[in-house]
Amino acid sequence: MNTIPAFAVIGGSNGFRLLGDGATGFTDIGRIRTPFGLSEPVFRKEHTAVPFYYMSRHGVSGYTVTAPFVNYRANVYALKMLSVKSILSWSGPGAIDTSYTVGDFVLPDDIIDETKYRARTFYENTGLGFIRQNPVFCPCLEGFIVKVVKRAGLTLKKGGVYVCTDGPRLETKAEIRKYASYGGSFVGMTLAPEAFLARELEMCYRPLCYITNYAEGVVERRYKSGELFEGMNDAGEKQKFEYAVSKLSDIVTAAAAELDADSGLLSGDCSCRMSMERYRKRGDIDAKWWKHLSPGNKRTLR
Ligand SMILES: [Zn+2]
Structure with a gap:
């Protein structure tokens, strides 16, 4: 039995470009059939000391699955089936706080979930899942991601509150003012419920974000039809955005190299x-409780 923790990267917008961008040594192991439906295709990186997987959240041939229609439960459950214990999640939000600029790489430390229409838990009808969310993102992965970003030759801003909206439409000016008043630093559409689902299955999860644009109303931009975000990015910002996106390949390669250099890096205990654990101690679930989960949970979890 393999006792080394398995690791996965979930790629976000433009994640489908990864395999064409020079990230080599991946084998397509296909979609995984889960009780919650089919996952997006999973790729296994070969010849790494730590089992290493890559999944493109929005599909592999383009932006074919927009954020509200991602099957987050199937994706996270599939990684659990592959014995993944730690997930680095890659996504590209827009800046609400102008201390973040387009092209920055950031390590958020909190989230405000503004989504309303997504399947958000594995624990329907079970009485389970009353789980603390501080820290909401894995504290143990921070040091690892800092090393990975450094190895990829990039700089990282630590901290910031990610506001997650449903989409696929972008936010209004008034909504962005509201999120700013909440203390939101940037806004995107993908980390919720993904982060919460990973925690429900006892997996470490940490997002690494790159800033794609300024959120609506943060800077004034003329409306331009037929362009990405209809003119929210100027030419210089488009370049920075494209540069940041292109670095996913380097980050994935650096993560594999970092894990190869220290295969014990992710093996420690993490909350x-x-x-x-409380439910296990109480006898509500057994050691492999997650194998009994299903939509609606008609079956027992023991
Ligand atoms: Zn953790």
Whole structure:
């Protein structure tokens, strides 16, 4: 039995470009059939000391699955089936706080979930899942991601609150003012419920974000038809955005190299991996409780 923790990167917008951008050594192991439906295709990186997987959240041939229609439960469950214990999630939000600029790489430390229409838990009808969310993102992965970003030759801003909206439409000016008043630093559409689902299955999860644009009303931009975000980015910002996106390949390669250099890096105890301990102690679930989960949970979890 493999006791080394498995690791996965979930790629966000433009994540489908990764394999064409020079990230080599991946084998397509296909979509995984889960009780929650089919996952997006999973790719296994070969010849790494730590089992390493890559999944493109929005599909592999383009932006074919927009954020509200991603099957987050199937994707996260599929990684659990592959014995993944730690997930680095890649996504590209827009800046609300102008201390972040387009092209920055950031390590958010909190989230405000503004989504309303997504399947958000594995624990329907179970009485389970009353789980603390501070810290909401894995504290143990921070040091690892800092090393990875450095190895990829990039700089990182730590901290910031990610506001997650449903989409696929972008936000209004008034909504962005509201999120700013909440203390939101940037706004995107993908980390919720993904982060919460990973915690429900006792997996470590940490997002690494790149800033794609300024959120609506943060800077004044003329409306331009037929362009990405209809003119929210000027020419210089488009270049920075494209540069940041292109670095996913380097980050994935650096993550594999970092894990190869220190295969024990992610093997320590982390509170994320004990999130269901209270229910286990209480006898509500067994050691492999997650194998019994299903939509609606008609079956027992023991
Ligand atoms: Zn953790």
